[in-house]
Amino acid sequence: MLRPYWRCYFPNTQAIIYVVDSSDTDRLVIAKDEFHAILEEEELKGAVVLIFANKQDLPGALDDAAVTEALELHKIKSRQWAIFKTSAIKGEGLFEGLDW
Template sequence: MVGLDAAGKTTILYKLKLGEVVTTIPTIGFNVETVEYKNISFTVWDVGGQDKIRPLWRHYYQNTQGLIFVVDSNDRDRVDAARDELHRMLNEDELRDSVLLVFANKQDLPNAMSAAEMTDKLGLHGLRHRQWFIQACCATTGDGLYEGLDWLSATLQKAK
């Protein structure tokens, strides 16, 4: 699970793992947890998103079946940076066969971009030869998180 800093990755991870909102600090390095959902065990790596540590993301790509990219739907200033990082990542050989789930997070904020707007801004329609899905969500309430996991688990099951 990757995305720019302050997108909500750690909040999502622990909302899924513990069912509660935890106080987070910027992640330097990673958090890893196993999330059990509908008889599937997801090992979720939440990797820090600050610009100086983004080059380290590629060390986590090996054996990745599903990529969760978290984006702050309210951060209009950095949506281009999010798009650039996403596409840079998707060009990596190790992620060639990975499916992509985008969490358009922070939908509770009044100026949040919709999932449709985020789809355009992130250039998702241009992704050929890759299964992808965008899910509007709110990490703090949990809205949308399980819908995203439903798509991810169904898609990974079909790929087996």
């Protein structure tokens, strides 16, 4: 498990890129909890947040609005954030997100 080592990368972080499997609806609650825990880290307070709602190519994948709701992004008031629908395997939405 890599999560305990994430803190090693927090100093001087200017942006967070969080990738969510939009087709794994069962794990979205875990993804939301992990995401909001990361946002509470003191060393990440100033970082902007880019969320990739990935695996849009799979049937049943939630769209960006549904992922926004599932991750409770509306609760993020103190920083810039954006969400982009992506398909890493097709290369869709990745550059749009990084350009943001």
